[in-house]
Amino acid sequence: MSVLLIAEHDNTKLKPFTLNAIFAASKIDGEVHVLVAGTNCENVTKEVASIPLVKKVLWCESPNYQNYLPENLAPLVTKTAEKYDHIVASANTFGKNFMPRVAAALDISQVSDIIKVSSPDTFVRPIYAGNAFATVKSNDKKKCVTIRPTSFEPAEKTGGSAQVEKIEPVDVPNISKFIKREETKSERPELGTARIVVSGGRGLESGENFKLITDIADKLNAAVGASRAAVDAGYISNDHQVGQTGKVVVPDLYIAVGISGAIQHLAGMKESKIIVAINKDGEAPIFNIADYGLEADLFKALPEFLAELNKLNTIQK
Amino acid sequence: MKILVAVKRVIDYNVQIRVKEDGSGVHTDNVKMSTNPPDDNAVEESVKLKESGKVKEVVAISIGEDKAQESIRKALAIGADKGIHVKADSYIEPLGIAKILKKIVEKEKPDMVFLGKQAIDDDCNQTGQMLAAMLKWPQATFTSKVNLKDKSVEIVREIDEGLETIEVNLPAVVSCDLRLNEPRFASLPNIMKAKKKPMEQLNAKDLGLDLTNRIQQIKVEEPPRRKAGIKVANVAELVSKLKNEAKVL
Ligand SMILES: Cc1cc2nc3c(=O)[nH]c(=O)nc-3n(C[C@@H](O)[C@H](O)[C@H](O)COP(=O)(O)OP(=O)(O)OC[C@H]3O[C@@H](n4cnc5c(N)ncnc54)[C@H](O)[C@@H]3O)c2cc1C
Ligand SMILES: Cc1cc2nc3c(=O)[nH]c(=O)nc-3n(C[C@H](O)[C@H](O)[C@H](O)COP(=O)(O)OP(=O)(O)OC[C@H]3O[C@@H](n4cnc5c(N)ncnc54)[C@H](O)[C@@H]3O)c2cc1C
Numbered sequence: 256m257s258v259l260l261i262a263e264h265d266n267t268k269l270k271p272f273t274l275n276a277i278f279a280a281s282k283i284d285g286e287v288h289v290l291v292a293g294t295n296c297e298n299v300t301k302e303v304a305s306i307p308l309v310k311k312v313l314w315c316e317s318p319n320y321q322n323y324l325p326e327n328l329a330p331l332v333t334k335t336a337e338k339y340d341h342i343v344a345s346a347n348t349f350g351k352n353f354m355p356r357v358a359a360a361l362d363i364s365q366v367s368d369i370i371k372v373s374s375p376d377t378f379v380r381p382i383y384a385g386n387a388f389a390t391v392k393s394n395d396k397k398k399c400v401t402i403r404p405t406s407f408e409p410a411e412k413t414g415g416s417a418q419v420e421k422i423e424p425v426d427v428p429n430i431s432k433f434i435k436r437e438e439t440k441s442e443r444p445e446l447g448t449a450r451i452v453v454s455g456g457r458g459l460e461s462g463e464n465f466k467l468i469t470d471i472a473d474k475l476n477a478a479v480g481a482s483r484a485a486v487d488a489g490y491i492s493n494d495h496q497v498g499q500t501g502k503v504v505v506p507d508l509y510i511a512v513g514i515s516g517a518i519q520h521l522a523g524m525k526e527s528k529i530i531v532a533i534n535k536d537g538e539a540p541i542f543n544i545a546d547y548g549l550e551a552d553l554f555k556a557l558p559e560f561l562a563e564l565n566k567l568n569t570i571q572k
Numbered sequence: 573m574k575i576l577v578a579v580k581r582v583i584d585y586n587v588q589i590r591v592k593e594d595g596s597g598v599h600t601d602n603v604k605m606s607t608n609p610p611d612d613n614a615v616e617e618s619v620k621l622k623e624s625g626k627v628k629e630v631v632a633i634s635i636g637e638d639k640a641q642e643s644i645r646k647a648l649a650i651g652a653d654k655g656i657h658v659k660a661d662s663y664i665e666p667l668g669i670a671k672i673l674k675k676i677v678e679k680e681k682p683d684m685v686f687l688g689k690q691a692i693d694d695d696c697n698q699t700g701q702m703l704a705a706m707l708k709w710p711q712a713t714f715t716s717k718v719n720l721k722d723k724s725v726e727i728v729r730e731i732d733e734g735l736e737t738i739e740v741n742l743p744a745v746v747s748c749d750l751r752l753n754e755p756r757f758a759s760l761p762n763i764m765k766a767k768k769k770p771m772e773q774l775n776a777k778d779l780g781l782d783l784t785n786r787i788q789q790i791k792v793e794e795p796p797r798r799k800a801g802i803k804v805a806n807v808a809e810l811v812s813k814l815k816n817e818a819k820v821l
Contacts (some may be wrong), residue, residue, distance in 0.1 A: 348714060349732070355702065359630065359702035359703075381795070386589050387795065391787050391790060394788060428708065430710040431740040438734045492735075494715070516642070529818045530798075531814070
């Protein structure tokens with residue numbers, strides 16, 4: 256029994272969610288092997304080898320894997336999977352994109368977005384935007400599983416020394432081409448892993464007004480989130496969206512400002528440890544799940560909030 | 573060119589679902605159903621491409637019980653030309669749905685298959701990618717922009733880091749994000765006209781496929797509920813609570 260985990264990286268550094276996936280994989284089986292496929296990605300293999308939970312690193316070099324085109328990556332994973340019982344990746348846009356191709360090629364029914372490992376074949380996953388939890392058992396011989404990174408803690412990064420084994424690339428079909436990636440560059444912490452998230456909704460009324468949110472975020476060293484309404488209205492870019500069709504976040508503190516609390520938004524944040532809601536409508540559903548609710552006009556409350564925070568000197572960087 | 577667009581009938585997104593007491597699933601009797609929201613975007617985009625003249629025919633397909641035809645009729649009212657209903661009375665996993673879609677693709681020979689990026693009930697996010705793998709076609713998932721060319725399609729995808737542009741050869745599978753377009757409402761005359769459009773009916777059982785489900789549902793439970801919190805009077809109290817009570821500042 257052993258687990259094949261597919262690492263997500265940018266060819267120089269490992270993406271943080273892979274650590275959570277490794278932790279989850281170790282709950283399935285202790286023998287976790289990690290596939291690092293990419294171009295000039297030797298540094299990533301070293302990073303992975305030092306993770307104590309990793310027992311072996313499989314390193315595959317080819318320009319064809321540089322941008323994770325699923326048409327190219329899936330055949331490599333499918334071939335490598337021959338020797339494994341479980342194939343695991345994060346349930347983010349990386350894992351969601353290629354894993355079903357692997358599952359289909361192996362004639363396996365994939366178990367998506369698990370939040371708990373009950374046993375090597377039984378998992379818990381949210382359905383209906385997290386309004387129900389289903390416990391499911393996979394009866395396939397091999398199992399393809401994607402894990403919800405925020406439901407598992409990250410694996411320790413240092414102290415291990417796994418063996419690195421080079422493997423050969425496989426043929427690619429040449430039916431797809433990467434053109435470009437426009438990443439939103441930001442000095443702020445990543446939304447998925449931030450300790451504090453400050454999110455704005457339609458109540459902000461414009462992109463300029465989002466400065467009220469970003470000022471607070473910068474003061475708290477927090478990530479910035481948004482409702483779908485705010486993204487659709489163009490106040491902020493899509494990578495900030497929290498919810499069923501956006502990102503799932505589980506910070507220590509989630510501050511929802513001018514967000515009504517639709518179930519699709521709650522699906523992405525209701526597991527946060529502490530939830531604060533600032534909304535001028537006392538009946539807004541967000542107050543039903545908020546630990547601390549402030550019924551107020553955000554245009555008045557946010558500047559006051561910033562002023563109060565400036566009085567505190569204890570904010571952790 | 574020809575597009576096959578897959579529509580799934582799901583519990584309406586506004587419904588607060590209720591888990592059955594015996595843990596066997598969620599209540600679906602007398603619950604409002606509608607087309608899975610991103611599937612509306614898939615239909616809209618297909619019809620827009622037809623209106624632009626680049627696409628000649630749009631075929632809408634749904635797999636499910638008889639009522640799945642409602643989702644097909646809706647697609648026909650928006651502008652699809654023909655419907656295919658594959659009858660299946662019990663649930664079929666994405667792997668099985670993808671096998672059925674592959675069978676239909678082999679018969680209909682579309683240049684593209686459009687789907688929603690995920691179904692909002694199971695949130696599996698698999699069907700399109702599985703279908704693409706089975707057909708050995710390229711895929712474009714989470715699509716928010718489509719630029720159809722002669723032999724390929726250029727796609728902007730919504731990814732965790734921002735946006736990605738790719739170009740895939742035709743034939744291809746495209747899974748649609750909610751931001752791809754603004755689905756229109758069907759007009760009454762078009763709803764009437766849709767009733768006369770052809771609807772082919774097949775039975776999933778008759779397709780000669782192995783559709784056995786591999787995933788066994790053990791139980792469905794309510795998630796733990798959050799305790800209702802308190803309302804604070806002003807910003808100063810909020811900050812004081814966050815610092816001294818919740819200890820998160
Ligand atoms: C353990 C378990 C138990 C279930 N029990 C039931 C049950 O009792 N009753 C029930 O009705 N369902 C049940 N389902 C739902 C199941 O049948 C799903 O429809 C199927 O798994 C597809 O998943 P998805 O829709 O989340 O796929 P996704 O991959 O998220 O769907 C993506 C897209 O594929 C297309 N698509 C998917 N399904 C269809 C379809 N049927 N017709 C046309 N296009 C489609 C749509 O365009 C959709 O947007 C269950 C699922 C599981 C995993
Ligand atoms: C299939 C599907 C998937 C979806 N996925 C997501 C998702 O992933 N994420 C998501 O967020 N949504 C999602 N949605 C959309 C969701 O249903 C809601 O429409 C959306 O979350 C609403 O955003 P909002 O709360 O910002 O806007 P609104 O619901 O319009 O709420 C705005 C709030 O701001 C308050 N407000 C206004 N002015 C002020 C002021 N001056 N001071 C204080 N408060 C003020 C109002 O009282 C109101 O409560 C999805 C919908 C569908 C159908």
